[in-house]
Amino acid sequence: MLQGFYIQADNWSELLIIIMRNVAFALGILSALIAAIMADISGCDYFDTVDLTNSHKFENGTYLYEDILIPKEKVGLYDYQILFNGDREPVPEHTRGCACQIKSCVRFCCDPQKLLVKGEGICEGNINLNYSSILNITMHDGAEVEKDVMEFIVQKHLPVPCNDHLMLNAAGNENHGWTLFENGTLVRHFDGEHLSKRDYCLQPIHRPNSQLLYELQPHHCLPPTEKTNAYIQTVSIFCLAIIIVVYLYLPNFKSIHGKCCTCYFTCLTASFLMIVVVSFGWVDKKYSLICFLIGYSGYYAIMATFLWLLLINYNLWKTFNNIGVGRRSRFMNYNIFVWSVAAIFLMITCLADFLYEVDENEEDPNMFIFKPGVGLYSCWINIYDVSAMIYFYGPILLLIVCNTTFFIKTAMRIFVQNKNNKRQLKKTECQHNLRNLTNFEMFFRLFIIVGVIWFLEIISYLCTLFNVNSMWVNFADMLTSGQGVILFVVTIIKKDVLKPIAERIVKRKSRTDMSHTSTSTPLTEICLLPKTERTSSERAQ
Structure with a gap:
């Protein structure tokens, strides 16, 4: 009994020692x-x-x-x-x-007598840099005064914000303007963002055209890319891929109009894919070969997307006006037109990028108004400056205006035909005509989706450029990014599309029935065409 008690006591003493050691360790960490x-x-x-x-x-x-x-x-x-x-x-x-x-501070990237090496995030040199340190400072009462920033406490030992700095210089581009406040906050004009001293720093830059050769300018880092739209575009890519498969699978979409739609969806998918790659930062090494390839390929796909959208409406306008009906070479001509014109846009953009190959620290910033800037901020065309209107949004706007013109002409033709036919056709034929009118209304909704939404993209760019209503910008961007989902619902989730798919998969009908099914057409197909064109298209098939 006693022996067992002593063993138990020893066990308790060992447990107590372990607990004390753990408590001491925890106290040490605390x-x-x-x-x-x-x-x-x-x-x-x-x-x-x-x-x-x-x-x-x-x-x-x-x-x-x-x-x-x-x-x-x-x-x-x-x-x-x-x-x-x-x-x-x-x-x-x-x-x-x-x-x-205790006293107002101003942050420098490096020592005030050193230069910041672009793209490396390091400082070099220790020479007598001759530059003016007088800047416009907005005081607490809102007054703007010229003050020597060297009168403030100069913070020069903070970590350099980021490796690849962007310079703000309003001398040649008001969009690159900035306002420095007495408390050290800097407001970036192109998006109205208030930057703390964590997000920017001042440093002299080499400016050959300046009287003092060096100029004091703020350097900043772009905010991290918002990935919400990238996730929406990823879903759109998946939906667009389904649409392309359906268009290739069903015989309903073998006409010229269906082929043009397939090309449009394919180019839109390719452009979304490039944007997603850039947004997720899978290629973050700017000015690299693969970065340029993605940027220029995405630009080419975008231009081809809008050109195919233009030809879709152009083809419908020709069809409803019985112009060139039944010509088998039309689709080949469309291909030559789209890929050639898109290549011309791309060639102009590439030449402008290489002709204006300038260093932002050494040349007139006006040059950047004419520089597309592929790879400047990311592996995409520069959408933060006015140059985007010249090379990107400008051509897109022109194509949308032409697209809208053809659509309005087609709409007027359809309404005139329906108005005349109501007086001449029999009741059954009139009902068939009214069905065509219904199809036109569906086609109109489709045009609103694939056409007018792109207007929102341009409005979004202008709002961002002039810092107007960021909530509207976010809504417009999300709507544009979700086009694939909207198109999927409008073009695929319909009875006259799902039924032929089901019939072809389960093979429940004979070849005759299948042939009859192939002549029925969904919303975006030749059901939109007048009777003469439908007959010609059916013969061609």
Whole structure:
């Protein structure tokens, strides 16, 4: 009995020792965490601090930094630095002081006498740079005054915001304007974004055309790409792929109109795919060969998309006016037109990009108005400047206007035909004519989807350019990105499309029935054509 008691007591003593060790370990970790927390300066943002490593320390714990005294309670130990994206990076422990709560600060990317190396995020040189440090500063009361930023506390030891900096310079492009406030906040004019000192920095740049050769300009990083539209476009790609398969599978879509629609959906899918690749950052190395290939391929696909959309309405206009009906070479001519014109657009864009191959730090920023800028901000054409209207949205707008013109002419022709036929046709034929009118109304809804939505894309660009109603911009972008889903519902989720698919899959009807089924046509097919064209198309098939 006693022996068993002593064994049990020994077990209890071992358990107590283990518990005490664990408590001591936990207390050690807790102490380290408390020490780390206490090391930071309470109530002071990291980007309001300065490095005090080389500053004089007084016996009472106060530091002298430049011409100000930083009290002991505004001083702390830091073993990390915060990057522009909010991540913490470990660094050797050093002392920092909350100087910006005592006096206004201005942030430099590097030492004021060094230059920032573009694309590398490092500073080089230590020469006597001759530049003016006087900038327009907006004070707390809203007044704008010229002040020498060297009168502020110069923060030059913060981590460089990002590797590939973008420069803001309103000298040649008002869209690149900016406003610097006394509290260190900088407002970027092209999107109205308020940038803290974490998101931008000042640094002199080489400017050969300037009187002083160097100019003080803010450098910033673009905000991370919003991926909501990319996810919507991914769903659209899936829906568009189904539409293409159905158009290739069913004999209903073998006419010229159906083939043009198939080409349109294919080009739209390719353009969405390129945009998704860029949006998800799968190719983030700008100015690389694959980056240029994706940017120019996406541009080519976009231009071809709108050209096919134009030909869809052009073909319907010719059909309803009995122009060139039954010509088998028409689709081949359409292909030559689309791919050639899209290639011309691409060639002009490429030439402009290479002809205006300039360094933004050394040349007149006016040059960028004429530079498409593929690869400048991302592996896509530059959509942040006025140049997008010249090379991207301008041609698209022109094609949409032509597209709308053909549609209006076709609509007027259909209404005139229906009005005349009501007086001449028999009751059964009149009912058939009214069915054509119904088909036209469905076709009109389709045009609204694939045509007018693109107007929203251009309006969205203009709103972004002039910083107008960002909520409207987001809605328009989401609607444009979701075109694949909308087109899928309008063109596929219909009885006269689903029924032929089901019949062909299960093979429940004979070849005669299948042939009869192939002559029935869904909304986007030759049911929109007048009787003479339907007869010709049926003979061709």
